[in-house]
Amino acid sequence: MPGRLTIIGALLTGALLAPVSRALASTAAPADDAFALVREQTVTVGSKRPLPLSETPSSVTVITATEIRAMGYQTLGDALRWVRGLFVTYDRNYTYVGVRGLQRPGDYNNKILLTLDGHGTNGLVYGDAAFGPELGLDLELVDRIEVVRGPGSALYGSHAALAVVNVVTRHPSSEPGAHLDLRAGGAGEWRGRASVASSRPGGPEWRASLSWLQARGPDLYFAEFDDPSTHSGRAVGLDGERALAFFGTAEWGTASLAVKLNDREKTIPTAAYGTRFGDDRNRTWDGHDHVELSGTRRVNTALELSGRTYWDGTRYRGQSIYVFDPDPTPVDSRDWGDGDVLGAECRAHWAVASRQALTLGIEARRLLRAHMKYVDLDPPTTYFDETVTDNLVAPYLQDEIRLGQRLILTAGARLDHGSRSETVVSPRADVVWTLRPGTRLKLLGGSAFRAPSPYENDPVTAGLLDGGARLKPERIATVEGTVEHESGPFTASLTAYGNHMRDLIDLVQVDENGNTRYENRARARAQGVEGELRAAAGDGTRARLALAWQRSEDGDTGAELTNSPRWNAHLLAHRSLPGGRTTLGAGARYLSPRLTLAGRRTAAALVCDARLGRRLAPWLTAGFEVHNLLDARYGDPGSEEHAQDKIAQDSRNFFVTLTYLSSESR
Amino acid sequence: MIASHRLRPPRAGPVLALVIALGLSVPAAGFAATVALIKSGPLAPYEQATEAFRTAYAGPVTVFMLDESDPAGLLRRIEAARPTVVVAVGLKAAIFARDRLPRVPLVFCVVPNHERFDLTGGSISGVSADVPPERELAALRSVVPGVRSVGLLFGRASGATLARRARAAADAAGITLVKAPVADLSDLLRVASNLAGRVDALWLPADPTVATPEVFRALLGLSLEQRKPLLVFSESLVRSGALVAVSLDYAWMGTQAAGIVRRVRSGERAGDIGVLPLRRTHAVFNPATARALGCAVSSTADGVIEALP
Numbered sequence: 001m002p003g004r005l006t007i008i009g010a011l012l013t014g015a016l017l018a019p020v021s022r023a024l025a026s027t028a029a030p031a032d033d034a035f036a037l038v039r040e041q042t043v044t045v046g047s048k049r050p051l052p053l054s055e056t057p058s059s060v061t062v063i064t065a066t067e068i069r070a071m072g073y074q075t076l077g078d079a080l081r082w083v084r085g086l087f088v089t090y091d092r093n094y095t096y097v098g099v100r101g102l103q104r105p106g107d108y109n110n111k112i113l114l115t116l117d118g119h120g121t122n123g124l125v126y127g128d129a130a131f132g133p134e135l136g137l138d139l140e141l142v143d144r145i146e147v148v149r150g151p152g153s154a155l156y157g158s159h160a161a162l163a164v165v166n167v168v169t170r171h172p173s174s175e176p177g178a179h180l181d182l183r184a185g186g187a188g189e190w191r192g193r194a195s196v197a198s199s200r201p202g203g204p205e206w207r208a209s210l211s212w213l214q215a216r217g218p219d220l221y222f223a224e225f226d227d228p229s230t231h232s233g234r235a236v237g238l239d240g241e242r243a244l245a246f247f248g249t250a251e252w253g254t255a256s257l258a259v260k261l262n263d264r265e266k267t268i269p270t271a272a273y274g275t276r277f278g279d280d281r282n283r284t285w286d287g288h289d290h291v292e293l294s295g296t297r298r299v300n301t302a303l304e305l306s307g308r309t310y311w312d313g314t315r316y317r318g319q320s321i322y323v324f325d326p327d328p329t330p331v332d333s334r335d336w337g338d339g340d341v342l343g344a345e346c347r348a349h350w351a352v353a354s355r356q357a358l359t360l361g362i363e364a365r366r367l368l369r370a371h372m373k374y375v376d377l378d379p380p381t382t383y384f385d386e387t388v389t390d391n392l393v394a395p396y397l398q399d400e401i402r403l404g405q406r407l408i409l410t411a412g413a414r415l416d417h418g419s420r421s422e423t424v425v426s427p428r429a430d431v432v433w434t435l436r437p438g439t440r441l442k443l444l445g446g447s448a449f450r451a452p453s454p455y456e457n458d459p460v461t462a463g464l465l466d467g468g469a470r471l472k473p474e475r476i477a478t479v480e481g482t483v484e485h486e487s488g489p490f491t492a493s494l495t496a497y498g499n500h501m502r503d504l505i506d507l508v509q510v511d512e513n514g515n516t517r518y519e520n521r522a523r524a525r526a527q528g529v530e531g532e533l534r535a536a537a538g539d540g541t542r543a544r545l546a547l548a549w550q551r552s553e554d555g556d557t558g559a560e561l562t563n564s565p566r567w568n569a570h571l572l573a574h575r576s577l578p579g580g581r582t583t584l585g586a587g588a589r590y591l592s593p594r595l596t597l598a599g600r601r602t603a604a605a606l607v608c609d610a611r612l613g614r615r616l617a618p619w620l621t622a623g624f625e626v627h628n629l630l631d632a633r634y635g636d637p638g639s640e641e642h643a644q645d646k647i648a649q650d651s652r653n654f655f656v657t658l659t660y661l662s663s664e665s666r
Numbered sequence: 667m668i669a670s671h672r673l674r675p676p677r678a679g680p681v682l683a684l685v686i687a688l689g690l691s692v693p694a695a696g697f698a699a700t701v702a703l704i705k706s707g708p709l710a711p712y713e714q715a716t717e718a719f720r721t722a723y724a725g726p727v728t729v730f731m732l733d734e735s736d737p738a739g740l741l742r743r744i745e746a747a748r749p750t751v752v753v754a755v756g757l758k759a760a761i762f763a764r765d766r767l768p769r770v771p772l773v774f775c776v777v778p779n780h781e782r783f784d785l786t787g788g789s790i791s792g793v794s795a796d797v798p799p800e801r802e803l804a805a806l807r808s809v810v811p812g813v814r815s816v817g818l819l820f821g822r823a824s825g826a827t828l829a830r831r832a833r834a835a836a837d838a839a840g841i842t843l844v845k846a847p848v849a850d851l852s853d854l855l856r857v858a859s860n861l862a863g864r865v866d867a868l869w870l871p872a873d874p875t876v877a878t879p880e881v882f883r884a885l886l887g888l889s890l891e892q893r894k895p896l897l898v899f900s901e902s903l904v905r906s907g908a909l910v911a912v913s914l915d916y917a918w919m920g921t922q923a924a925g926i927v928r929r930v931r932s933g934e935r936a937g938d939i940g941v942l943p944l945r946r947t948h949a950v951f952n953p954a955t956a957r958a959l960g961c962a963v964s965s966t967a968d969g970v971i972e973a974l975p
Binding site for chain 1: 709711738742745756769776778821826872873874877878879882899900902903
């Protein structure tokens with residue numbers, strides 16, 4: 001593990017522990033009615049208002065903190081497996097999320113925008129969205145995860161092509177005090193977390209959290225390497241992982257500060273990119289850091305201004321060990337992909353009239369550097385050492401009009417003008433029509449794009465073999481219709497959609513030696529239907545049954561796309577038993593066979609998870625969970641860089657969690 | 667453990683049975699409709715509004731007290747009541763209902779400065795608790811007819827909107843408003859002392875940065891020492907020695923909230939009803955303080971402002 005982790009740990013442990021006693025000791029002043037009424041205003045500044053789902057034109061799924069805790073999700077990938085139409089692929093290094101049948105090998109989730117409290121977190125070099133431990137976000141801090149399917153570029157710009165995943169963290173006032181968590185599980189997995197939050201009237205509200213992960217990982221077998229010279233295909237102790245992350249927020253008045261730092265190290269057991277199988281030096285290191293200062297000001301009853309300025313830093317380092325015949329001497333190769341960006345955004349919400357509201361804003365960002373380097377250590381050889389910069393200016397406008405009691409029309413567009421890529425206009429329009437009380441029809445149409453990442457777009461890095469060609473942005477046009485009906489505790493929805501993609505960027509193999517390159521694929525299209533039934537019972541029970549069908553194919557040949565499950569379904573339920581001391585969560589999910597790059601198919605996967613939580617004392621809760629209860633054996637399709645056509649997924653595993661809550665948190 | 671691609675037929679029966687059992691165990695009795703009233707806390711104004719609401723609203727009402735230590739438990743209890751409308755009494759309760767029960771129409775009351783907390787639009791309605799500054803200045807002028815300038819203390823961040831409205835009201839009334847933004851309470855006494863020497867009266871508004879017992883005591887001392895009338899935001903502070911205040915009628919708010927709930931129950935969309943303006947207030951002054959300050963109460967004040975006993 002690099003020294004960076006040690007430094008972060010030393011700094012943050014001290015920062016976390018010092019204020020614990022003060023936070024625990026804070027008490028409210030005696031109440032006086034005249035002042036108590038006023039004082040209430042000081043503890044809710046900055047609360048965010050979720051748009052009612054009924055008025056959201058997009059197909060939205062919200063994963064609540066209750067579900068996260070009831071099911072024991074540890075990463076966003078864990079949670080998104082239980083979202084209608086989404087599926088998750090794991091190549092034993094990174095977690096990839098597919099949306100409505102689209103998860104192209106080698107795309108690093110770059111067609112999904114991942115935001116943390118509205119702050120974009122996609123990588124600056126590869127455009128990657130991190131959904132596994134590489135993100136460095138403890139889900140105990142999360143208040144809800146909002147998954148908005150469909151084109152989002154009209155407001156958010158690049159990456160928001162297939163979906164926007166917005167993670168909303170808990171406000172310090174929701175759970176002040178100290179939390180300590182310890183989690184242990186199979187395959188030598190250990191996780192820990194310490195968090196402190198303070199919310200005192202009249203003072204700043206803040207939260208700081210430090211989380212840690214160490215896992216040995218399971219021993220694996222890969223038939224592709226079943227040879228005496230490669231340990232008979234056994235990868236023993238090669239799936240390990242270590243991570244350390246810090247997340248902190250502070251609010252004072254209308255200003256907010258957020259700081260996120262993390263570092264994650266992963267050993268790669270699959271010998272990706274033709275590296276030497278069985279060598280534990282094949283590793284990657286990742287970090288997604290940011291600092292953001294933001295504020296909101298209501299000028300008058302009709303106008304609210306908000307602004308933010310930020311620094312983002314993404315770090316990637318890889319170590320790869322190669323052996324090139326006939327020389328048996330291992331070659332130690334290193335690569336880097338680091339980026340830093342400064343940005344600012346101003347946004348105004350203006351209620352032009354009682355039934356019309358405008359959202360207008362402008363975002364500007366400067367990519368200070370995207371540094372990409374690839375070298376061999378011995379003999380010293382530099383294949384590329386590129387640094388690129390970029391500027392982006394993007395104004396946007398959205399207009400919402402309410403017609404009568406039943407119709408909401410929204411239209412908007414964003415123009416993204418970058419110094420290294422084509423100027424793109426992303427329009428969108430949608431309608432929410434209340435047919436009758438409890439029944440709504442939502443229609444949506446729009447265009448979104450994904451700009452090529454610096455790594456894909458640099459002539460040297462992308463065209464390593466033959467110079468390559470500048471890539472065009474991927475463009476996706478979507479039409480979608482949803483009918484929703486609420487009846488008592490039940491909500492049912494049925495969605496039909498069509499996606500038409502052009503200039504899709506794929507990692508393709510360009511010669512028989514396994515060398516790869518990014519290219520704009522001509523076209524692809526997808527259409528599908530999704531149905532969902534949700535139940536919200538009065539005793540806190542929540543249940544969700546979802547079924548999705550889709551078909552994705554190459555726009556030119558009509559051939560089925562790889563890693564694109566035709567069927568995707570899940571059933572999930574969680575509840576708190578009477579008395580409130582015990583929670584129970586369980587679910588089953590199904591994924592139909594997927595086409596692999598070799599033209600074969602993965603097996604269907606039916607995976608069941610369950611968790612039992614129990615409050616042992618007012619200050620202590622325990623959780624017991626089992627993943628893959630039925631011990632289903634299945635694999636996810638490998639990408640171009642893998643020798644494996646299918647990559648084995650985890651078998652049945654057990655976990656135990658203990659959580660300490662300070663008196664303020666209870 | 668060695669993982670492989672060998673596939674076993676899954677055994678889904680036990681877990682599916684468990685999940686289905688969870689779903690079927692939902693008690694049907696939890697779905698009776700009612701109005702849920704959430705109180706922010708055990709304060710007298712909330713009690714007055716709640717009692718008035720219950721009296722004015724004839725239908726079934728289930729009352730909940732906001733329990734910040736167990737919001738999930740409170741949410742479960744409220745959802746068990748299957749409310750068709752939620753009434754929030756107090757700001758914290760309104761924020762809780764807004765964020766946790768976004769699908770249920772919300773009617774709030776006794777919530778100061780509701781716009782600052784985004785309690786507008788959508789499925790939200792309520793009764794404003796913001797006293798128009800015009801009314802406060804009129805009350806001050808009825809007790810101190812010759813007042814020409816007023817010094818307003820407010821939090822630099824939290825009171826900016828309030829200060830703008832006060833400036834507009836003062837301009838309309840022909841009064842010079844001297845604004846004194848305070849960033850830090852440690853700076854307040856110095857700011858207030860400087861301010862008192864430049865104006866005819868001091869104004870302590872219901873701004874969370876400055877409306878604290880300590881600040882009130884400091885300003886009261888300054889008021890009596892320098893013979894500067896003090897305009898405040900609560901009757902109880904007038905009883906404590908401040909000169910004049912325009913206070914709220916909490917029972918009236920509860921009654922108005924009941925009227926909104928009836929409209930929502932009859933089919934109106936809460937967001938279309940909007941937030942009703944504060945129509946009933948109660949201006950009071952302290953005669954003993956007026957005498958000490960040498961104020962000549964206007965003869966036209968009868969019936970407009972009440973002298974506290």
